[in-house]
Amino acid sequence: MEISEDVVIVGAGIAGLATALALKRVGVRSLVLEKSPELRATGAAISLLSNGWIALNHLGVAHKLTSTSPPTSKGFVTNVANGATQEVSYTGVQQIQGNKNEHRMVHRKALLEALAEELPPGTIRFSSKLISIHTHITHEGFSIATLQLDDGTIIKAKVLVGCDGLHSVVAQWLGLKAPVHCGRVAVRGLAVFPQGHGFKQEFQQFVKPGVKAAFVPINDKDLYWYMNYHSSSTGEEFGGDPKLILREVKENLAKDFPPTFLEVVWHADLSSIHWAPLMYRQPWDVIWGHLSKGNVTVAGDAMHPMTPGLGQGGGSALEDAVVLGRHIGNSFLQNGRRIMPAEVDRTIKGYVKERRWRASGLITASYLAGWAQHVKSGWLTKLIRDIIFYKLLYSFIFGSTYFDCGELPRVPSKVE
Ligand SMILES: Cc1cc2nc3c(=O)[nH]c(=O)nc-3n(C[C@H](O)[C@H](O)[C@H](O)COP(=O)(O)OP(=O)(O)OC[C@H]3O[C@@H](n4cnc5c(N)ncnc54)[C@H](O)[C@@H]3O)c2cc1C
Numbered sequence: 241m242e243i244s245e246d247v248v249i250v251g252a253g254i255a256g257l258a259t260a261l262a263l264k265r266v267g268v269r270s271l272v273l274e275k276s277p278e279l280r281a282t283g284a285a286i287s288l289l290s291n292g293w294i295a296l297n298h299l300g301v302a303h304k305l306t307s308t309s310p311p312t313s314k315g316f317v318t319n320v321a322n323g324a325t326q327e328v329s330y331t332g333v334q335q336i337q338g339n340k341n342e343h344r345m346v347h348r349k350a351l352l353e354a355l356a357e358e359l360p361p362g363t364i365r366f367s368s369k370l371i372s373i374h375t376h377i378t379h380e381g382f383s384i385a386t387l388q389l390d391d392g393t394i395i396k397a398k399v400l401v402g403c404d405g406l407h408s409v410v411a412q413w414l415g416l417k418a419p420v421h422c423g424r425v426a427v428r429g430l431a432v433f434p435q436g437h438g439f440k441q442e443f444q445q446f447v448k449p450g451v452k453a454a455f456v457p458i459n460d461k462d463l464y465w466y467m468n469y470h471s472s473s474t475g476e477e478f479g480g481d482p483k484l485i486l487r488e489v490k491e492n493l494a495k496d497f498p499p500t501f502l503e504v505v506w507h508a509d510l511s512s513i514h515w516a517p518l519m520y521r522q523p524w525d526v527i528w529g530h531l532s533k534g535n536v537t538v539a540g541d542a543m544h545p546m547t548p549g550l551g552q553g554g555g556s557a558l559e560d561a562v563v564l565g566r567h568i569g570n571s572f573l574q575n576g577r578r579i580m581p582a583e584v585d586r587t588i589k590g591y592v593k594e595r596r597w598r599a600s601g602l603i604t605a606s607y608l609a610g611w612a613q614h615v616k617s618g619w620l621t622k623l624i625r626d627i628i629f630y631k632l633l634y635s636f637i638f639g640s641t642y643f644d645c646g647e648l649p650r651v652p653s654k655v656e
Contacts, residue, residue, distance in 0.1 A: 241393045245271045246579040247568070248387060248397035250370045250410055252279060254286075255540025255557035256403035257355035260363055261299050262565025265648050268572050268579065269360070273389065275369035279356060281349035284430045284512040285464035287312075287456070288351075289641040290342045292555030298562045298647050304354045309344040312456055315443025320451075320497055328443070343443075345458045351554075368393070370404065373413045375534060382581030383534035398579050399588070400536045401564065403557075406519055408542035414530045416538075419519040419545045422607065425473060426548065427485055427493075428466040428514050431507040436460050446501050451493060455504045465504050467493055468518065468548070468610070475515050482513035518547045520607060523600035531592045535584045539564060544599035549610030550641060552602045559645035560595055567591040569649045598643075605640050 247263060249256045252274035260270045274280075288296070296302035314329045356364065369390040375383050385400040402410020406419055431437070437457065445454040455465035467489055478484045486508055494505060526544050531537060540557035571587040572579060 242396070243271075243393065244396045245269075246397070247271070247399040247401065248273065248385070248395055249401045249403055250387075251403035251405055251408075251540075251542070252276075252352075252356070252364050252366075253403060253405060253540065253557075254351065254355070254554050255542070255560060256401075257352060257359070257364075258295070258299060258558050258561030259401055259403055259539055259564055261301070261355050261358050262561045262648060263568060264359060264363075265300065265651070266565055266569025266572060267577060267651050268565075268568060270363065271395070272359075272364045273368040273370055273387075273395075274364055274366050275390075277367045279349070279352045281347070281352060283348055283428050283514055283516075285345050285458050285462075286348050286351065286554045287343060287345050287464075287551040288555050288558075289551060289638075291552075291641050291643040291645065292558050293342050293344065294644050295555070295558035295562050298645070299355070299358075299558070301354045301358060305346050305350060306344065308350070308459060309346045310441050310457075310459075312343045312345065312441050312443055315445060315456075317445045317447060318498060320446050320448035323498070328445075345456055345464055347458060347462070367391070370409050373400065373410065373536070375536065378581070380581070383536075383585070384581075385536055398535060398581055399568070399584055402536070402538040402542045403540050405541045406545050408538060410536065411538050411542045414533055414536065414538065416529045416531070417522065417525045419521050421472070422518045422520055422547050422610065423470060423472065424468050424518045424547070424610065425471045425475070426466055426468045426516050426518055427489055428464070428512075428516075429482075430458075430509045430512040431455065431463040431465055431504045432509045433461055433463070433507055437463055437504075437507075439463065444500065446497055448496075453494060453497065453501060455501065463504055463507075465501075465508070469493055473517075475517070478515055480515075482510045485513050485515045486510065518610070520546045520603055523603045526600040526603060527596060531596060532588045535581070535588065537564075537588045537592060543595070544603055546603040546606040547610045549606040549608070550602065550638070552606055552641065555641065556599060556602050559598070559643070562645045562648060563594050564591045565648050566646060567594075569651075573649060573651065601640065
């Protein structure tokens with residue numbers, strides 16, 4: 241089978257669905273290819289800060305999620321070794337930026353569904369794995385991408401956007417260097433309290449040298465929890481078995497943690513548990529690398545995988561979507577509501593130029609935040625984590641999450 245499309249997006253994660261929705265808002269139809277048979281919500285939940293909510297607002301879906309995701313205005317960091325607790329407030333960020341910062345947790349599935357249900361039927365093609373890409377230049381001098389799927393389907397696209405995550409086929413095709421391991425791994429999951437958990441809407445973090453864990457309510461019954469720790473493991477010892485992962489947390493990693501954290505872990509929902517090495521792309525590879533070639537580009541983790549120190553992977557993917565939607569939308573509207581192949585290269589370069597420095601800045605800030613919170617040595621921990629990071633740099637670094645990626649162009653209604 242051979243199909244021709246104006247815009248093809250690879251991957252129905254946060255970046256892919258949000259990009260398809262941004263394009264829909266400006267009147268551009270797209271096809272989203274997803275290798276899984278349904279939406280994948282790996283990682284259970286996600287924290288979104290102001291930049292994510294602003295982008296969701298531009299996409300017209302924030303209101304669908306905020307009613308079920310109450311804001312978290314402060315948190316506490318407990319030193320496991322001595323029980324000392326430090327309050328961390330988002331109000332510091334508000335003072336610096338002069339703006340209202342916002343932090344809310346959402347179920348990943350709810351976020352993906354909120355985006356997907358806005359798309360026209362048939363936009364997402366499931367069980368469609370991209371295996372190779374070729375481009376050719378037409379007689380008119382324009383680039384067309386030819387995609388081969390694992391079921392034998394061939395798709396020709398005027399624009400190709402790789403939103404295919406960490407191990408992106410599109411990023412590899414662009415020649416971007418592979419993401420690197422930061423030396424830490426993460427266990428994430430949900431804890432479910434059918435009768436209600438009774439915790440306040442606050443972020444509770446627990447730190448000891450080399451280990452950071454936290455939980456935060458998503459609603460009155462569900463909590464999101466995670467544990468990040470130093471390890472070069474590939475996860476083979478767990479073989480993907482959530483029972484073994486949970487046993488490692490309970491019997492080893494968190495055995496000396498306060499009872500509040502252990503209570504949350506005891507309520508873990510096995511089906512939600514996920515173990516992952518923490519990977520990122522070197523910021524200089526984002527600054528100097530080929531983030532586009534002609535009519536092909538990348539967004540989300542395919543462009544800028546980052547460590548979760550600032551909780552910015554999802555939020556920055558939403559920013560990408562709005563910015564790409566704006567660049568393609570402006571060109572589309574100025575060209576009589578058509579994707580003009582002659583314009584595509586310039587349009588995509590405009591998107592890349594706008595995202596390159598922002599994305600590399602977030603990778604760097606996330607790395608520094610994670611590093612400062614995971615220092616292994618005792619006195620260094622006190623100096624770097626408790627004094628330099630939380631007292632001096634926290635507000636400044638978190639200030640980068642108050643960011644408005646800009647609106648989508650308004651689409652004038654058609655005169656019939
Ligand atoms: C431990 C941890 C905690 C995190 N916490 C947060 C947080 O609190 N807040 C936050 O904002 N971010 C967080 N992140 C980051 C966030 O999860 C990612 O940045 C985000 O999911 C990226 O979305 P994406 O759409 O770019 O990629 P993905 O979510 O990986 O989606 C890619 C999609 O592409 C599909 N795909 C892949 N290859 C192909 C192919 N060849 N053909 C077709 N389809 C394909 C996949 O099946 C998948 O559906 C965290 C990450 C980790 C590891």
